[in-house]
Amino acid sequence: ELKVEQNPLFLSMQEGKNYTIYCNYSTTSDRLYWYRQDPGKSLESLFVLLSNGAVKQEGRLMASLDTKARLSTLHITAAVHDLSATYFCAVNTDKLIFGTGTRLQVFP
Amino acid sequence: DAGITQSPRHKVTETGTPVTLRCHQTENHRYMYWYRQDPGHGLRLIHYSYGVKDTDKGEVSDGYSVSRSKTEDFLLTLESATSSQTSVYFCAISGGLAGGQETQYFGPGTRLLVL
Numbered sequence: 001e002l003k004v005e006q007n008p009l010f011l012s013m014q015e016g017k018n019y020t021i022y023c024n025y026s027t028t029s030d031r032l033y034w035y036r037q038d039p040g041k042s043l044e045s046l047f048v049l050l051s052n053g054a055v056k057q058e059g060r061l062m063a064s065l066d067t068k069a070r071l072s073t074l075h076i077t078a079a080v081h082d083l084s085a086t087y088f089c090a091v092n093t094d095k096l097i098f099g100t101g102t103r104l105q106v107f108p
Numbered sequence: 109d110a111g112i113t114q115s116p117r118h119k120v121t122e123t124g125t126p127v128t129l130r131c132h133q134t135e136n137h138r139y140m141y142w143y144r145q146d147p148g149h150g151l152r153l154i155h156y157s158y159g160v161k162d163t164d165k166g167e168v169s170d171g172y173s174v175s176r177s178k179t180e181d182f183l184l185t186l187e188s189a190t191s192s193q194t195s196v197y198f199c200a201i202s203g204g205l206a207g208g209q210e211t212q213y214f215g216p217g218t219r220l221l222v223l
Contacts, residue, residue: 043214096212098150
């Protein structure tokens with residue numbers, strides 16, 4: 001059974017700082033997704049990582065995938081308040097399995 | 109999520125009553141999914157559809173049934189609602205690769221409270 005684990009589950013960080021969210025998964029997959037969810041809202045697709053070594057960047061967020069280590073990271077550079085949200089990784093085998101999410105809070 | 113709507117957006121119901129949630133898409137996507145979101149569990153797949161009248165179970169399908177009579181509509185029915193089915197329900201769609209292995213796009217969600 002595929003398991004997807006994220007850490008940390010909660011992250012409070014100061015504006016301007018850098019941090020990384022980790023996503024580990026238990027079985028082979030070469031397709032990993034990152035989503036963002038604002039409170040009370042739907043999920044928004046951020047990145048699709050399709051192969052080992054894939055790196056995608058959008059603004060202050062950069063995602064990478066290491067299929068051999070079964071690890072994806074979401075790196076936040078110089079955080080701003082607008083990045084406050086919950087971030088989910090999801091791994092696709094024949095179905096999409098989500099991690100439990102990382103709630104990010106950025107304060108001044 | 110402009111091409112995906114869910115109805116109702118909020119519902120309060122009593123234990124033992126049947127409830128039907130509707131997902132409607134205007135994207136003509138082949139795959140449609142129902143998830144529930146609960147604190148500490150992320151999103152969990154209830155049922156999905158890979159075409160009209162073609163559906164399959166997800167990881168938490170007990171107590172739920174689905175139907176898809178048209179490409180654009182995917183219905184989720186709680187046969188006899190229980191308090192454990194209080195949750196936020198999301199519909200999602202994806203395009204056409206085998207196994208639905210494209211990005212899934214999510215609807216706005218339905219908040220269901222079972223008293």
